[in-house]
Amino acid sequence: CANCPVPPPSTAIMWEGNRWGTFDPAHWKPHANGSLAFTPGTGSGNNGEMVLEQLGWQALQGNISATLIFPTTSSDPSACAGFLVGGLEGSFHPGANSYFAWEVSLSPRGFLRLGFHDNNFKVLKQVQASVPVETPILLTVAVQSSATGVQFVASVNGAVLLSFSDNSHAPGPGVALRSYDIAVTYSDFRINGTAPERGLASRHK
Secondary structure, three states, X not given: OOOOOOOOOOOEEEEEOOEEOOOOOOOEEEOOOOOEEEOOOOOOOOEEEEEEOOOXXXXXXXXXXXXXXXXXXXXXXXXXXXEEEEEEEEOOOOOOOOEEEEEEEEEOOOEEEEEEEEOOEEEEEXXXXXXXXXXXXXXXXXXXXXXOEEEEEEEEOOEEEEEEEEOOOOOOOOEEEEEEOOOEEEEEXXXXXXXXXXXXXXXXX
């Protein structure tokens, strides 16, 4: 990845040739099979965001997918993991939720959720979904933007469960992995059907 930005020491992750490279060993751990596991911390250290640096997205258009495995549930009823979609502008520093992006996430407590981060978090739509632990689950999000808003269609194992059009927010393109207070393993991450070969930076809160 000759054009990837040079990452800060111990806080960056690279996706190269279907493998994760440099990583934050405290919370994000790559495995030999190409998967990436997140383990939450305690107290304020329970969130993790993995920001994919644009990945060629020039607009909010296309499909994002990955296979998620939740090894256990969480004591937090709001715990979930999935994707952030949007510009991710903001400070994005430890201890703050100060960035701007949509979130599409799953929970073993049985829900699929779309929300928006804007120095806070607001649920836009939530539906029931079967999310058994220790089971590979394919999460796919189709995004289409137009002059009237951004359309999201989220599928779980190929079945469309959530559709929503948001015309009240307008961040630019960007993609991230995100876990809130729950252990999860991501594998086979794809943008428009292709595994990315660009760098990404890890920010842990």
